[in-house]
Amino acid sequence: MVGTLPVSPLAPASFPKLPAIDGVRFAAVSAGVRYKGRTDVMLALLAPGTSVAGVFTRSATRAAPVLDCQAKLGGDASEGAAILVNSGNANAFTGKHGLDSVAQITAAVASAAGIPQERVFTASTGVIGEKLPHDRIVAKLDELVAGLSPDAAETAARAIMTTDTFPKGATADVEIDGKVVRIAGFAKGSGMIAPDMATMLVYIFTDAVIGQGPLQTMLSRLTDKTFNCITVDSDTSTSDSLILAATGASGVSAEGDAGFEEALHGVMLNLAHQVVRDGEGATKFVEFCVTGAASDADARTHALSMANSPLVKTAIAGEDPNWGRIVMAVGKSGAAADRDTLSIRFGDLLVAENGWVSPSYSEEAAAAYMKQQDLVVSVDLGIGDGTARIWTCDLTHGYIDINADYRS
Amino acid sequence: MVGTLPVSPLAPASFPKLPAIDGVRFAAVSAGVRYKGRTDVMLALLAPGTSVAGVFTRSATRAAPVLDCQAKLGGDASEGAAILVNSGNANAFTGKHGLDSVAQITAAVASAAGIPQERVFTASTGVIGEKLPHDRIVAKLDELVAGLSPDAAETAARAIMTTDTFPKGATADVEIDGKVVRIAGFAKGSGMIAPDMATMLVYIFTDAVIGQGPLQTMLSRLTDKTFNCITVDSDTSTSDSLILAATGASGVSAEGDAGFEEALHGVMLNLAHQVVRDGEGATKFVEFCVTGAASDADARTHALSMANSPLVKTAIAGEDPNWGRIVMAVGKSGAAADRDTLSIRFGDLLVAENGWVSPSYSEEAAAAYMKQQDLVVSVDLGIGDGTARIWTCDLTHGYIDINADYRS
Structure with missing residues (x-):
């Protein structure tokens, strides 16, 4: 399917220029999980001290990576974190193989990037019911780590696309006490769900200082007004994942700052609307x-x-x-x-x-x-x-x- | 729309031969409510003593005829009853005009057929939000009454079609204490709802003796296992109506008879399945x-x-x-x-x-x-x-x- 669909008539004119977020680096590679001739794995490495909050599908048939991420939320932020996402295979409804694959991948990322395994968050999107060929991903980890760059957000955004007809990005700057903090994020999704159970994944980053508790509270509150207010076909995926990471590298606290929450709301709503604008077959x-x-x-x-x-x-x-x-x-x-x-x-x-x-x-x-x-x-x-x-x-x-x- | 659609590939080979039900007569006419060149009003006249039970849409925006029917259920059965249905106009979301039309039609049917107005049940199916031209129906009542026949069930079934691609009928005989009672019914529907808010209407008749209370209880119980178990597109109409009339003309009581309930269940399930088989665009x-x-x-x-x-x-x-x-x-x-x-x-x-x-x-x-x-x-x-x-x-x-x- 990928690459065969015309770009949605509702797509924005271009992908926005996403600023570097201090404390976040990206890389993407072609691991050949399922697709040929395109990138299909992205890694985001987050600096020590990064708070991580997440919201996930409520499906009773959640995929293995979702269960793993949910178990890891709220862990110790001091040694950094990583997010690894592959497209082409959702690692959903794969029985015990699914958790094995997640364990293999998160252990390898931890080793290659020098962070604790319990701070490695993964997601998989694509066909379901097939064993994830995790060896192909593990084999590319050194290449991924070597290629990390603060300016590769768009490259990362493209690597997680499945039936998306365009990559989706959004950004905002917020001034707090005379200093600027930045928010940038990207999403994939073309309906709640795409032909192979590929589905909505969203990653948002900021250099603001926010503890994990307040970050999670704010993310959940804003999700109810943004991603939980869109629908393409009423179908809910096994893999929906939204992660918000705050590196704190700006040194500026945004806890309780109304302007920051408003800006984050705007970024999330923008990405949510782009998912609808790439809804399967959408013309309105x-x-x-x-x-x-x-x-x-x-x-x-x-x-x-x-x-x-x-x-x-x-x-x-x-x-x-x-x-x-x-x-x-x-x-x-x-x-x-x-x-x-x-x-x-x-x-x-x-x-x-x-x-x-x-x-x-x-x-x-x-x-x-x-x-x-x-x-x-x-x-x-x-x-x-x-x-x-x-x-x-x-x-x-x-x-x-x-x-x-x-x-x- | 009507007449332009090919017959569903899932349609039965032919309309079944519906037996006459003692105490029930049908007629249909072309009143020109909306369609040209076809019948669009049917009248069923029920003998004195006929018990009438009904189940209706739970929509909060129910059409005027539905509200009128619900108010009339359980009334005195001694003087007979009538059912009048038009296609082409649903008389739904027509404000106070809707109830006016129902009042005009039921008064005229009562007068023409010699039964109390509170025993005249109506339904309208077709376009919504347009005033029902009830004068065109009232003008045809004498012709309808003059044409009543016990053998005109198929004619009646055809008069209430909207986007249906075939008329739907079903029948069963039941032996109780060595005597035969008959059940026959017909339905229209092509999805829960059709392009003009036309929707599901079902009329079933039997010559068994059953009081209105037990008849209603049995109908509600069987509806939960038949018509409430089908869906074409998850959309619920403003006009769904199901009426079961027991004339008692056979002199055979079917109250509490398990064989009768099983046969009625079969007729209802058959009609419900036929509605699905005429689902809009259905191929499976x-x-x-x-x-x-x-x-x-x-x-x-x-x-x-x-x-x-x-x-x-x-x-x-x-x-x-x-x-x-x-x-x-x-x-x-x-x-x-x-x-x-x-x-x-x-x-x-x-x-x-x-x-x-x-x-x-x-x-x-x-x-x-x-x-x-x-x-x-x-x-x-x-x-x-x-x-x-x-x-x-x-x-x-x-x-x-x-x-x-x-x-x-």
């Missing part, structure tokens, strides 16, 4: 904005019901202002709704209110709006103060092509 | 059979997670034995699962067990199995006694064609 980027629900949880339920509805997603693909399907998706969600108090807007256009189509509604204006590439569908329930925003893409022939017509 | 009929779950509810959650997963459904469309996606769908469902105790079978082929692919697994044999039109995917969780079966179809380009490329 859609925000579902729900207000007036009985609670924030209810608002989220309504927004996800719309964002995951095949009928809503196909209507958007067809540029059809089919607000009846919005009514259907709200009605089926299970969260509180009153047919006669809900209102629906496409962009600024009021479509429905008071249980019926709005007197001001113009089918022509709505159809013209639906031709835009980026869309906002807003629903106000009219019964409370709950709000939520969810981002998704449309459901097109391209999705069927990728997932049915091509064999994985 | 799939049973997901879950055993060994922590509870029946958990088993159902797992089965629905597989049946509604776009990645599972597209893999089936592509005849790809992608068991990794089955693992994914079980993992994401939220119900209890243990990666290392679950086993997966395609038909009789053991695919995965003990947390990895089975030693006996043959990709060639699995790929050959996936080419069949009717498939069974079985998952045993290995942790309890919970079981469930869910029936669905695949997700194909045909679904996108119907719901995105065509404008509704």
Whole structure:
């Protein structure tokens, strides 16, 4: 599959210039795990003192590297850390072989990089149910360590792609007490899941000083507003992993700094949106904005019901202002709704209110709006103060092509 | 749309011969509600003493006829009843106009047929958000009543089709105490929902003697094992309605008769399967059979997670034995699962067990199995006694064609 798909029409014009983050070095190699003629393993080495926080898939069938990472969070940060990621094989549903592979790889990274094995975090993305040929990765570790560079973030970002049609990066600078701290990160993902169970991986780095406890708390809080608010096809992978590393090399504490959290939120949201923009077969980027629900949880339920509805997603693909399907998706969600108090807007256009189509509604204006590439569908329930925003893409022939017509 | 779609490859060879049910007469007319050149209104007139039970959509945005029917269940059966259904317009999300239309139609049917208005049950299926032109229906009532016949069930079944590619009927005879009672019914539906919010309607008739209370209890119990176990696209309509009428004309009581309940179960399951076989774009009929779950509810959650997963459904469309996606769908469902105790079978082929692919697994044999039109995917969780079966179809380009490329 890799390399055969055209770049998503929703892709940014170019990969952003990611600044070096003091205390972080990257390298990537071609280990031949599965793909030919491209890089497929990346290593990030993190300086002693780096705090590491992580968020992982809640799947009950989590892959071996995910289980290993979760067990290692919160360990001693004094001797540095490493992140090793391979593409081409997810090392998921591989029984006891899976944990063996993780043990082999993390031991080898620890030895080659001179850090404790319990500070080596790994991820694998690609085909599932096949034994990971970890020897091919272990054989490349000296080359990886020798090639480490603070300026190789884009190279690393490209090495972890599977069915992604473009690499995804984002960065922000934050001024704290007159000094600048930097945030840079990258992601892979093309839907919650791609043809071979490849899935979303995100790595974000900062030179700010933040302890592991506060870092984890902030990461979890922001994940709920960013990566947990996107959906391509409602399917959740066995391997989703998000790691945030703070090297502290700037010497500037960002703990409790609202500006830092805002900047990190922006980087995470940017990457999350790029994952949606590379959604399999996507031609539209859609925000579902729900207000007036009985609670924030209810608002989220309504927004996800719309964002995951095949009928809503196909209507958007067809540029059809089919607000009846919005009514259907709200009605089926299970969260509180009153047919006669809900209102629906496409962009600024009021479509429905008071249980019926709005007197001001113009089918022509709505159809013209639906031709835009980026869309906002807003629903106000009219019964409370709950709000939520969810981002998704449309459901097109391209999705069927990728997932049915091509064999994985 | 209507008439432009090819008949589903999963359709039965022919519509079954439905026997006359003593106490039930049908008629259908062309009222021009929306479609041209076909029948679009059907009337069923039920003899005095007929018990009526019903099950309806749980959508929070239920259509006006659904609300009206729900209010009328359990009323006095002594003076008979009527069922009037139109296609072409769903009378859903039509504000106060919706209930006005229902009131006009039910009053006119009561007058024309000589039964109480509170025993007139209606349903509307088709486009939503447009006022129902109820005058066109009212104008045809005398013609409908004049045309009533006990042998017109198929005619009635055809009048309520929207994007259905074939009419759906089923029948059974049951012997009780040496006498025969009959069950016959028909359904429309092409997915939970069709391009214009048309959706599933089911009408089943019997000449058995059953009081309204026991009839409702039995109908609800059997619905949980039949119509509530099918899904095409996870979308729930505003109009789903199922009515079971027992005229009692045979003079044979079927209350508490296990054979009768088994036969009715068979008729309902047959109709439910036919709805799936007419699923939009369907090329495969799939049973997901879950055993060994922590509870029946958990088993159902797992089965629905597989049946509604776009990645599972597209893999089936592509005849790809992608068991990794089955693992994914079980993992994401939220119900209890243990990666290392679950086993997966395609038909009789053991695919995965003990947390990895089975030693006996043959990709060639699995790929050959996936080419069949009717498939069974079985998952045993290995942790309890919970079981469930869910029936669905695949997700194909045909679904996108119907719901995105065509404008509704």
